[in-house]
Amino acid sequence: MSLINVSNLTFAHEGSYDNIFENVSFQLDTSWKLGFTGRNGRGKTTFMNLLLGKYEYSGHISANVTFEYFPFRVEHPEYLTTDVVEEIYPDYQQWELVRELTLLQVSDDVLYRPFNTLSNGEQTKVLLAALFLKEDSFLLIDEPTNHLDMNARKLVSQYLNSKSGFILVSHDRTFLDHCVDHILSINRTNIEIQKGNFSDWWENKERQDQFELAENDKLKKDIKRLSEAAKRTNNWSHEVEKTKNGTRNSGSKVDKGYIGHKAAKMMKRSKSMEQRQQSAIEEKSTLLKNIESSDSLKLEQLVYHKPQLVELERVSVYYGDKQVCTDVSFTIEQGERIALSGRNGSGKSSLLKLIIGEELSYTGTFRKGSNLKISYVSQDTSHLRGNLTDYAREHGIDESLFKAILRKLDFSRIQFEKDISSFSGGQKKKVLIAKSLSEKAHLHIWDEPLNFIDVISRMQIEELLLEHSPTILFVEHDRAFCENIATKFVEL
Known part of the structure; x- marks a missing residue:
């Protein structure tokens, strides 16, 4: 077991004014089976390229492991599959590759067929098997399911569940649930890590979202009430202050000291309400930043004249x-x-x-x-x-x-x-x-x-x-x- 430490990571693509990551810090354990999730364009593949050292960035990434990225680039797809694997990993032992292919239910006769004659699913499985031959590496697996049917996805998820030490980008909830034990999520404003599979993470996110929505509504009401109360108290203090220069209805002289004290007390109360209002506004501003919400839409569908x-x-x-x-x-x-x-x-x-x-x-x-x-x-x-x-x-x-x-x-x-x-x-x-x-x-x-x-x-x-x-x-x-x-x- 070793750790990958990310501290104060900031990165933007050349020519862009917007940072993809800004002062991001977190820690990963290389023994984890880590599911990586987040909206398209949030920077999942970019982060893996940063781990691979492909871009310059500010901040620090420290790790005592080498990184391997999937899918591999196949330079000569017309070669026999065994030769394609050898280009990826020259020192591999064939019996080890056959062992991995057996786990993935791929016949070893694919090794003696041209790689480009394999189905997309077979190609994916062969490259995954080659990836897991590389011991002492932390594996970066980017969307392996795109060319897999349901049965193949189930099989590959079982295969990955028997392994450890990887980051897996996948958008298939069922697939993630069957093969990860932690989730790394790129949210709208931060990156967070949670123990568990995708369903555990989603349940926690929904619970947090509901809490923040309820807290937001409560603070909105508090801000409105405090604003109105502060304004009312402020007006009263000004009205009381005015009476210092007048007389009481009975004609007796006004006690200016008493009225001044009363006005000051009301003004102090008004200021206290304004401070509480400001605190509520600041607290409200920290909510809802990671809620993925949008307006409902009206879609019109044509109705056919026959069922x-x-x-x-x-x-x-x-x-x-x-x-x-x-x-x-x-x-x-x-x-x-x-x-x-x-x-x-x-x-x-x-x-x-x-x-x-x-x-x-x-x-x-x-x-x-x-x-x-x-x-x-x-x-x-x-x-x-x-x-x-x-x-x-x-x-x-x-x-x-x-x-x-x-x-x-x-x-x-x-x-x-x-x-x-x-x-x-x-x-x-x-x-x-x-x-x-x-x-x-x-x-x-x-x-x-x-x-x-x-x-x-x-x-x-x-x-x-x-x-x-x-x-x-x-x-x-x-x-x-x-x-x-x-x-x-x-x-x-």
Whole structure:
């Protein structure tokens, strides 16, 4: 066991006026299984790059370990997998690699296939196995789940739970719950560490948020009451002070000493109230800084004239001579939220493309309602470019609603001025989701919409879907999201 000490860390990217980290201090134990969470753009990958020594910063990071980062850069994907692993770790022992692959349920024959012929899931598992061959290193694992289906995620989480000494960035709540024992969270104004898994951290955060909201309301009322009382007392003291130069109603002389004393006493009481009011204002200003909140939104969905939108009966889809799925049967009824699940390569994306109207070869019966308006979110974000205003205009959506959804998903107003091509992977996915939710459609079809999207935004997307209940068919490997959203499951 050793410690990683971070003290007074301050960092901003070159050319930026805003610090990503400012005077941040904390301590990590290298034996922890550490889940790393926070909104997109808050600096998770940046922090790992700082640990790797890639950027200059002010403050101190001290550690008696070497750091290894996942995913590795594969220079020659056309090489045999065993040679790819050797480039990453020249001194590895093959029996050790086979042991790790066995734990990940990967056959050792993949070692003698070109790396680029492996599935995305197999590539991820091989690189993870290579990572854990490096003993005496603290491992920085950045979003390993993006290319894993549900079964693979469960398997990899069990694998990671058997290890220790890593920071894991993942936005999948179920995955984190099964393989971490501490949470490092980048909040709006600070970084904090808590013992436990993601659910423990989220429960504590919600409890803290509720306490701060209640305390904020109480202080708001106290400030108003004290302000009014101080003003009233202040006015009284001035009125009493005026009577020093007058006479009593009975005509007798005024006791100026008594009245002056009474006025001073009232003034002192007024000042005391103002000080208490100021203290309440200062206490209030320390609250709500890390609450992730935003206004509710009104989304309009089109209502189709028939209850059934789509029907598939014993449908098989083909790419050339290759059959990608066989005898699939299900219907999409208005108001349903259908999770389409299955292993990678089982034909999920092909079925979605068939429904949205792409020219694919198929057998069986496929019916789609006439004039059915479909909003589609693809896995691919590489086509996104230009500013958000032009993007909204190009797609004929309400710009103010589009941007309001992005604000809810933690876009800053500065982000609205940037070119979309410069956005992070998670921010680009949020653009596609905000566009889809802004479109007036009978049916939404989303293909792995949550890749790279932070966990709090995932929860907010859940809230929007549950509140407005659009008809939606989606493919997503986040188990918690599927269980919270789906009204029906179709498994291939």
